[in-house]
Amino acid sequence: MDKIIIATRKSALAMWQSEYIKNILEKTHGVEVVLQGFKTKGDVLLDSPLAKIGGKGLFTKELEESMLRGEAHIAVHSLKDVPTFFPSGLKLAAITKREDVRDCFLSMKYKNLYELPQGAKVGTTSLRRQMQLLLLRKDLKLISLRGNVNSRLEKLKNEEFDAIILAKAGINRLNLEKEVNFTYAFSKDEMIPAASQGALGIESIENSELEAVLSCLNDENSFMETYIERDFIKALEGGCQVPIGINAELQGEQIKIRAVLGLPNASEILKEEQLVSKNLYKQAGFLLAQKMIQNGAKELLNRALKMI
Known part of the structure; x- marks a missing residue:
């Protein structure tokens, strides 16, 4: 193929992920790779928890539709956002080597979860994190936190929250540890991560030539772990x-x-x-x-x- 178009969300993390894949494909195959930005429903509907409005598939649907219309060839997703089924004509073509899979505590004032005062306000979008936070600290006041990573950090800095919980992978990719005073990565015994956390999933149109080009992105260990x-x-x-x-x-x-x-x-x-x-x-x-x-x-x- 002479040119590959990547459908991507416009958030900083999504753009980083797409640029990362673009660079690998260009260096490995010498192919031209172009990014095409889209705004998804998950980026627009920020007033309600994801669980109430349809789940993480809201972040992938518009990108999938663009591929089915022939406007793009692939989409780069955080694999944890990708449903386990795909529309006809699309497939999961590659899974990259994982970043840190753990969840991370971020705060401007407190070193870790255990130093938070009674009834502290903690921001998280995830019901999985909510459940496990309450296993560790039943007194916490948990508040839904939507938006991209940078907007969540701004809310923390503006003291809307005592702490927020994000994926360590996103923090590492965007080099965000310097933005806050304290970070604490939960052990997997404290907080079990989401399925596929830390891995990127490359969704593509069904095309054997394209799939051969994308095969360089696959990581065998990551494939086995995320398969389970x-x-x-x-x-x-x-x-x-x-x-x-x-x-x-x-x-x-x-x-x-x-x-x-x-x-x-x-x-x-x-x-x-x-x-x-x-x-x-x-x-x-x-x-x-x-x-x-x-x-x-x-x-x-x-x-x-x-x-x-």
């Missing part, structure tokens, strides 16, 4: 509308899997942790989901939906 996580979410029929954390971490010849789900107020949760051989990665997510379903996961998630 996405399969787990798919089996539970869950998305960002319900509180689910799932992380698979390759450790030599084994993969450590941590999973949590429950009610947004953390009054009831299910939590699992297991080690599996990496050779069994294609079954691991589904089997773990089935185990949690037998322990009442579907019923718990149905109740969680009613609480949103």
